[in-house]
Amino acid sequence: MSMTPRIVNCPICGKPVEWRPESPFRPFCSERCRKIDLGAWAAGEYCVAGAAPADDFSEPAKLPE
Numbered sequence: 001m002s003m004t005p006r007i008v009n010c011p012i013c014g015k016p017v018e019w020r021p022e023s024p025f026r027p028f029c030s031e032r033c034r035k036i037d038l039g040a041w042a043a044g045e046y047c048v049a050g051a052a053p054a055d056d057f058s059e060p061a062k063l064p065e
Helices: 031-042
Strands: 006-009 016-019
Touching: none
Parallel strands: none
Antiparallel strands: 006 016
16 A cells, blocks of 8 residues: 655745655755754744743752751
């Protein structure tokens, strides 16, 4: 039984990409689009929502007496 590969759009340029193990850059269409996305992460253009980190200048935790 042959299954039709799922087609997704490249998140950078929108070009259709087959979602298969043989597609080395999926979900991107090319190494170029993969590197553009990596550069956007490195530049801080994307972020993952989460709790704010603790302030480094807060009161130190008290040790049990």
